[in-house]
Amino acid sequence: MASLLNTRLGAQTRYILRAVWQDLIQRKLGTFLTVLVIASSLTIPIVSYLLWKNINHAATEFYPEPELTIYLNKNLSDHEANIVVQKIHQFETDKIENLNFISRQQSLEDFQAWSGFAEALDIIEDNPLPAVVVLKPKKAFANNEEMLILRNGLQSIKGVQEVRLDNSWLEKLTALTWLFARVGTLCTLLMMIAVFLVIGNVVRTDVANSSASIEVQQLLGATNHFIARPFLYKGMIYGFLGSLLAILFSSVIISYLVNIVKYVTDMFTVKFTLTGLDFSEIFLIVVICIFIGWVAANIATNKHIITLGQR
Numbered sequence: 467m468a469s470l471l472n473t474r475l476g477a478q479t480r481y482i483l484r485a486v487w488q489d490l491i492q493r494k495l496g497t498f499l500t501v502l503v504i505a506s507s508l509t510i511p512i513v514s515y516l517l518w519k520n521i522n523h524a525a526t527e528f529y530p531e532p533e534l535t536i537y538l539n540k541n542l543s544d545h546e547a548n549i550v551v552q553k554i555h556q557f558e559t560d561k562i563e564n565l566n567f568i569s570r571q572q573s574l575e576d577f578q579a580w581s582g583f584a585e586a587l588d589i590i591e592d593n594p595l596p597a598v599v600v601l602k603p604k605k606a607f608a609n610n611e612e613m614l615i616l617r618n619g620l621q622s623i624k625g626v627q628e629v630r631l632d633n634s635w636l637e638k639l640t641a642l643t644w645l646f647a648r649v650g651t652l653c654t655l656l657m658m659i660a661v662f663l664v665i666g667n668v669v670r671t672d673v674a675n676s677s678a679s680i681e682v683q684q685l686l687g688a689t690n691h692f693i694a695r696p697f698l699y700k701g702m703i704y705g706f707l708g709s710l711l712a713i714l715f716s717s718v719i720i721s722y723l724v725n726i727v728k729y730v731t732d733m734f735t736v737k738f739t740l741t742g743l744d745f746s747e748i749f750l751i752v753v754i755c756i757f758i759g760w761v762a763a764n765i766a767t768n769k770h771i772i773t774l775g776q777r
Contacts, residue, residue, distance in 0.1 A: 486699045499632055500668050502706030505715055507657040507664070508755065511745070512716040514650035520740050522643055534617055536599040539629045544569065547597045550625035554599055557623065561616055568598040596627060658758060665704050666762035669697050673770040680771060682683025694767040702756045709755035717742055 490497045499777045538547055538552060551567050602615060617629045673680070685691050731738045743751070 482696050483699055486696050489702070490617065492704065500664065500704060501707045501711055503557035503664050504661050504704060504755075505711035507660045507759070508708060508712035509715040509719070511650060511657045512652035512712055512751065514646070514721055516720060516742065518643065518646040518650050521646055523741065524738055530633070532603070532613060534601040534603070534613070534620065535630045536601060536620055536626055537623050537630070538597040538599070539627045540596045542597070542625055545684055546625065551624065553600060553622075554620060554626075555624050557620060561612070563602045563604045565599055567598070570595055570597045574751075607701060654669045661705070661708065661755070662758055662762045664711050665701050665759050666766040668704065669701050669763040670766040670770060671766050672700065679768075684771075690768065690771050693771055694764070697767040698760055698763045701766075703759070703760040705757070705759025706752060708759075709752045712755075713743065713748055713751060731745070 538550055542550065551565075555562070555565060585663070601620075603613065613631055617631050619624060622631045680693055720740055724740050727738065727740050
């Protein structure tokens with residue numbers, strides 16, 4: 467009995483899908499324009515997501531990891547400076563990946579070699595540069611909040627004059643990725659609403675044009691769910707076709723940008739390639755669009771069918 471019921475439901479589904487597909491093919495221009503509008507609306511959030519994804523990947527790959535620069539008191543002797551370095555090394559060892567100690571003499575020699583003022587600096591009897599410790603935290607503690615906590619803790623060590631957080635690039639990067647994420651989210655919401663309205667309006671028009679047929683089915687005792695099925699399938703098909711076309715548009719745009727990005731990265735002698743959507747992302751986009759099509763068609767169809775049934 468159960469197998470017979472499933473067979474009948476499957477046959478009904480195939481029949482309804484065939485009828486819906488034939489109806490869409492008969493109205494080729496209208497169907498194409500509807501799918502084109504849906505795809506155009508979906509392309510904007512998909513491209514925004516891909517830009518955010520690639521920027522985030524590039525930032526992770528090319529930007530250096532944040533560091534803390536610790537300046538020791540200039541009045542410390544070499545022995546006292548070594549003691550302070552030992553205290554720094556023992557401070558929050560689980561957060562520190564490595565540290566590099568640069569003595570006052572080494573700082574002076576490095577500055578002379580870098581600045582080109584070696585002769586002028588030789589005139590100065592007292593070395594004006596302090597000893598420096600460059601500390602690199604572990605990746606798990608490389609965020610702004612943890613870095614600030616670590617900086618404040620190191621600042622309290624006796625003999626430490628100043629601790630600077632080299633995170634200016636990190637703040638700019640965070641702001642940039644935050645901006646893209648917010649713009650992408652806003653575009654996604656607006657475009658999803660647009661897709662919802664487009665599908666709902668098209669299905670509502672089809673339901674209105676089929677009012678006579680719906681009234682006949684109601685008189686014959688058909689349920690609202692049975693009457694609504696063709697229109698629900700139509701909304702889901704619109705979402706499906708629109709998502710596929712939007713994915714195609716997004717791939718074309720990314721392919722166009724690949725050469726531009728390659729030209730720019732070659733100028734900076736770095737290797738970076740834009741990445742598109744993977745299979746899981748494509749699958750998720752298609753499922754979401756089909757769901758939006760079903761919801762929009764369901765709301766538009768049920769409201770109209772209930773109104774006709776009350777006449």
